[in-house]
Amino acid sequence: MTDDELIWRISGGSGDGIASTSQNFAKALMRSGLNVFTHRHYPSRIRGGHTYTEVRASADPVESRGDGYNFLLALGDSFARNPQEEAVYGNEEIKPLSENLDELREGGVIVYDEGLLDASEIPNFDERVEENDWHVFPLDLRGLARDQGREVMRNTAGVGATCALTGMDLDHVQDLMRDAMPEKILEPNLEILQIAYDQVREEYDVDAPDVSVPTGEHDETQLLMSGSDAISYGAIDEGCRFIAGYPMTPWTEVFTIMTQNLPKLGGISEQVEDEIAAAALAVGASHAGVKAMSGSSGGGFALMSEPLGLAEMTETPVVLVEAMRAGPSTGMPTKPEQSDLEHVLYTSQGDSQRVVLAPGTVEEAYEQSRLAFRLAYEYQIPSILLYDQKLGGEMKNVPKSHFDREPNPTLGKTLSEDALADEPHSADGKFHRFQHDVEDGVSPRSIPGQKGGRFLATGNEHDPTGHIAESPDNRVAQIDRRTQKLEAIRDDLDEEDTGSYAGPEDAEYGILTFGSQQGTVEEAVGRLNDAGISVKSYGVSDMLPFPTEQVEAFVASVDEVLVVEMTASGQFRGLVQKNLGRYGEKLSSLLKYNGNPFEPAEIVDGFEAAVVEGDGDASGHQTTFVPAAGD
Amino acid sequence: MSTFSAIGEEREIDRDEYTPGVEPQPTWCPGCGDFSVLKALKQALPEVGRTPEETLLCTGIGCSGKLNSYLDTYGFHTIHGRSLPVARAAKLANPDLEVIAAGGDGDGYGIGGNHFVHTARENHDMTYIVFNNEIFGLTKGQTSPTSPKGHKSKTQPSGSAKEPIKPLSMSLNAGASYVARTAAVNPNQAKEIITEAIEHDGFAHVDFLTQCPTWNKDARQYVPYIDVNESDDYEFDKTDRVEAAEMMRETEESLYEGEVLTGRFYVDEERPSYGAEKQAIGEMPDEPLAERYWDDDYEWERSHDMFLDKHA
Ligand SMILES: Cc1ncc(C[n+]2csc(CCOP(=O)(O)OP(=O)(O)O)c2C)c(N)n1
Numbered sequence: 025m026t027d028d029e030l031i032w033r034i035s036g037g038s039g040d041g042i043a044s045t046s047q048n049f050a051k052a053l054m055r056s057g058l059n060v061f062t063h064r065h066y067p068s069r070i071r072g073g074h075t076y077t078e079v080r081a082s083a084d085p086v087e088s089r090g091d092g093y094n095f096l097l098a099l100g101d102s103f104a105r106n107p108q109e110e111a112v113y114g115n116e117e118i119k120p121l122s123e124n125l126d127e128l129r130e131g132g133v134i135v136y137d138e139g140l141l142d143a144s145e146i147p148n149f150d151e152r153v154e155e156n157d158w159h160v161f162p163l164d165l166r167g168l169a170r171d172q173g174r175e176v177m178r179n180t181a182g183v184g185a186t187c188a189l190t191g192m193d194l195d196h197v198q199d200l201m202r203d204a205m206p207e208k209i210l211e212p213n214l215e216i217l218q219i220a221y222d223q224v225r226e227e228y229d230v231d232a233p234d235v236s237v238p239t240g241e242h243d244e245t246q247l248l249m250s251g252s253d254a255i256s257y258g259a260i261d262e263g264c265r266f267i268a269g270y271p272m273t274p275w276t277e278v279f280t281i282m283t284q285n286l287p288k289l290g291g292i293s294e295q296v297e298d299e300i301a302a303a304a305l306a307v308g309a310s311h312a313g314v315k316a317m318s319g320s321s322g323g324g325f326a327l328m329s330e331p332l333g334l335a336e337m338t339e340t341p342v343v344l345v346e347a348m349r350a351g352p353s354t355g356m357p358t359k360p361e362q363s364d365l366e367h368v369l370y371t372s373q374g375d376s377q378r379v380v381l382a383p384g385t386v387e388e389a390y391e392q393s394r395l396a397f398r399l400a401y402e403y404q405i406p407s408i409l410l411y412d413q414k415l416g417g418e419m420k421n422v423p424k425s426h427f428d429r430e431p432n433p434t435l436g437k438t439l440s441e442d443a444l445a446d447e448p449h450s451a452d453g454k455f456h457r458f459q460h461d462v463e464d465g466v467s468p469r470s471i472p473g474q475k476g477g478r479f480l481a482t483g484n485e486h487d488p489t490g491h492i493a494e495s496p497d498n499r500v501a502q503i504d505r506r507t508q509k510l511e512a513i514r515d516d517l518d519e520e521d522t523g524s525y526a527g528p529e530d531a532e533y534g535i536l537t538f539g540s541q542q543g544t545v546e547e548a549v550g551r552l553n554d555a556g557i558s559v560k561s562y563g564v565s566d567m568l569p570f571p572t573e574q575v576e577a578f579v580a581s582v583d584e585v586l587v588v589e590m591t592a593s594g595q596f597r598g599l600v601q602k603n604l605g606r607y608g609e610k611l612s613s614l615l616k617y618n619g620n621p622f623e624p625a626e627i628v629d630g631f632e633a634a635v636v637e638g639d640g641d642a643s644g645h646q647t648t649f650v651p652a653a654g655d
Numbered sequence: 656m657s658t659f660s661a662i663g664e665e666r667e668i669d670r671d672e673y674t675p676g677v678e679p680q681p682t683w684c685p686g687c688g689d690f691s692v693l694k695a696l697k698q699a700l701p702e703v704g705r706t707p708e709e710t711l712l713c714t715g716i717g718c719s720g721k722l723n724s725y726l727d728t729y730g731f732h733t734i735h736g737r738s739l740p741v742a743r744a745a746k747l748a749n750p751d752l753e754v755i756a757a758g759g760d761g762d763g764y765g766i767g768g769n770h771f772v773h774t775a776r777e778n779h780d781m782t783y784i785v786f787n788n789e790i791f792g793l794t795k796g797q798t799s800p801t802s803p804k805g806h807k808s809k810t811q812p813s814g815s816a817k818e819p820i821k822p823l824s825m826s827l828n829a830g831a832s833y834v835a836r837t838a839a840v841n842p843n844q845a846k847e848i849i850t851e852a853i854e855h856d857g858f859a860h861v862d863f864l865t866q867c868p869t870w871n872k873d874a875r876q877y878v879p880y881i882d883v884n885e886s887d888d889y890e891f892d893k894t895d896r897v898e899a900a901e902m903m904r905e906t907e908e909s910l911y912e913g914e915v916l917t918g919r920f921y922v923d924e925e926r927p928s929y930g931a932e933k934q935a936i937g938e939m940p941d942e943p944l945a946e947r948y949w950d951d952d953y954e955w956e957r958s959h960d961m962f963l964d965k966h967a
């Protein structure tokens with residue numbers, strides 16, 4: 025844990041502007057030269073309910089949420105009160121304060137809105153404050169905002185108080201407000217910011233703040249970017265101009281970002297009747313010669329199973345994104361989990377011929393979104409980009425230069441009309457769209473409307489011209505050719521080298537993980553090595569085709585491996601074992617499936633208890649330890 | 656640009672061009688009504704002036720779905736019930752293509768019922784032909800959504816307790832701008848209606864009564880078919896929604912009582928197609944999107960130049 029970091033948690037009710045306030049504050053911190061990382065927690069309801077966002081800011085790079093946090097800004101849940109009668113509904117009015125105390129670090133700061141929250145309603149509040157050496161600042165943020173005309177602006181008052189108590193310069197926040205707010209509300213917000221700031225500075229002795237904003241400096245223009253933003257921009261840069269979808273949390277974020285931008289780029293977005301249609305539209309658009317995508321989350325992706333198989337059999341390139349949330353069924357719509365891994369790998373009938381990529385960070389989300397499109401179109405295969413609610417929603421700073429790449433709108437092995445005319449494709453004068461004898465297994469395709477390229481695409485097994493055929497020889501030739509692509513893709517991915525390694529190469533122990541837990545694992549690896557435990561990690565990105573050689577080399581090079589994932593059944597560990605076919609005795613699991621992503625300390629503690637001490641007890645953090653086979 | 660030069664090509668088109676060299680002999684049962692749809696299409700397409708290479712035929716699964724194998728255009732034999740979403744997207748991606756979707760009554764009104772309603776609602780510029788044989792053919796004779804009430808089959812041994820679906824009223828109510836019914840035994844009318852449907856600028860739904868002599872021997876292939884547009888007994892204005900709706904209700908109610916009415920039931924030339932609507936609100940490019948990928952001079956936008964400032 026870096027001591028020199030601010031982890032600011034803003035909490036309140038859904039719909040009270042927690043997300044936008046925290047995003048703006050994170051951006052202000054970023055502009056002040058710090059590295060930032062956000063973590064969202066919200067319930068599945070539109071108004072009310074307890075929600076919070078953490079903004080972690082440090083001069084050092086941050087790739088994870090922290091362990092707990094050190095500054096709480098507790099705003100009231102406006103929905104818990106009837107604005108007319110001042111009546112209080114349920115007991116939610118103290119949640120923004122009470123629900124968050126367990127994770128507040130020792131010596132932490134609490135600012136709460138005493139206009140809405142009553143600390144005396146919280147059992148043992150004063151004792152806990154004393155025990156933990158917390159610094160408490162009750163402020164009438166609501167009253168202050170109301171005096172300036174708009175009660176909803178109490179978020180801004182809270183930010184002003186935060187700046188006063190942490191020593192953060194108001195300039196960055198003010199600049200940001202000028203950029204982000206419409207004229208009409210800018211002035212009162214700026215005023216409220218200043219008044220709250222001044223009031224705290226006058227009322228309290230804050231020249232030596234207990235929790236301060238660190239100082240940092242960037243050398244490049246930094247951007248605050250979420251995983252969903254990065255996936256969308258990756259798709260756009262790779263020439264995707266068609267998206268079809270149906271809303272489902274958390275996939276809706278990508279769908280929305282794409283929909284808002286595609287028409288500006290001459291592209292098309294379609295919200296359709298269901299997910300079967302959505303995926304089928306993406307297939308239809310791609311068949312007609314456009315780079316297309318669709319996507320969903322768990323249950324919606326289940327509906328896409330059949331069009332996915334159709335894309336495999338017809339070798340129609342398409343990208344589907346799957347934003348995982350906790351399941352089964354509707355599960356927990358706003359909570360992250362990684363338990364759709366097997367669903368995505370194995371859904372749809374038959375021997376599958378698909379690609380599954382799981383980015384680990386916001387940067388990787390951009391790169392692998394592009395990669396998913398490149399592979400889909402070069403190899404005429406569906407690619408699935410598998411990520412989760414955590415990666416989709418978290419924001420972090422990334423240098424602008426990261427996105428400074430050339431666009432790639434190429435369609436892969438697609439023949440021009442000249443090429444179609446030049447090449448006699450077969451003796452019978454027909455275009456052999458699915459010819460057997462091709463390098464990499466990829467037969468060049470034509471697009472409807474082109475002269476000389478007429479063919480039939482069908483979900484039935486078919487001969488080289490595309491016509492339904494069930495002869496044994498043809499079947500074997502076709503399936504072998506389609507499967508052969510996966511080997512070519514594996515070679516391609518080896519050059520791409522998307523895995524992420526941390527820790528010393530000759531380490532004694534290893535941690536394997538995939539997807540969004542990568543950054544958290546890497547932070548834990550850093551701390552374990554600082555504590556004298558020799559451990560390295562490998563964040564695997566390619567789920568299918570699996571990097572068996574690399575994972576095997578990693579596992580072989582260490583004594584024991586802990587597999588960290590957000591599933592209850594150890595799906596990723598199962599995938600590793602399935603592909604390696606041995607080493608089962610070396611692998612044990614650290615699992616978390618309570619709706620919250622890992623904190624670095626949980627991995628550190630779990631690793632020490634389970635691997636180093638070997639007693640297999642990783643409990644205490646709502647994590648589960650599953651020992652190695654034979655333990 | 657010569658990327659899609661088959662599109663809009665003006666020349667004499669021989670009907671035989673649509674006959675594939677591979678497996679020319681359909682595997683449909685002798686006497687199957689599906690032959691009539693194939694024939695009507697082969698007559699209509701050259702009449703409209705559409706070449707095989709500018710035509711994309713999307714079918715579902717069923718005996719009807721095999722149509723692709725016997726009509727040699729660009730084709731997409733999709734999955735059960737899903738011809739419409741595939742066809743819709745292809746039309747949006749390249750509006751210059753002649754897009755035709757086809758499938759059975761189980762395919763289109765059963766498993767694909769949701770897509771049927773929504774495609775009609777959106778009024779995509781395409782033709783949708785449903786081979787309505789009132790039975791599941793390919794899976795060997797189960798009751799379908801258009802089988803009459805009381806219909807007995809291995810899966811409805813006591814006779815169906817369900818009212819049959821009313822496809823004409825369904826598509827009219829959903830928003831289709833051309834709704835017609837024809838029948839395998841009326842080849843001339845079938846050809847004319849399919850020709851009109853292809854020419855129509857909007858969603859043209861043709862309920863094509865086909866017989867399945869193998870599984871649905873009761874079907875009324877020998878009953879006289881009346882053309883409502885020709886007969887003096889049925890006067891109504893097919894451009895008037897209310898009159899068309901009333902005519903359809905009568906038609907659909909009497910269908911199973913021996914009176915089979917066919918013809919154009921609703922024709923709306925005014926309603927813009929979905930593509931035109933989308934272009935009007937600036938959500939679809941004027942040039943076919945598919946062409947852009949072949950334009951070497953086109954400057955592809957980068958997120959770097961377009962969006963990143965808002966994240967700074
Ligand atoms: C998802 C799915 N469910 C079921 C089937 C099996 N199936 C194939 S064709 C068919 C019914 C076809 O009936 P219809 O659409 O009326 O066409 P017909 O064969 O009569 O032309 C069914 C149920 C399938 N292929 N896919």
Ligand code: SF4
Pocket residue numbers: 682683684686687688689718719788792793866867868869870
């Ligand atoms: S089973 Fe019926 S619908 Fe199918 S081919 Fe035979 S007659 Fe035609």
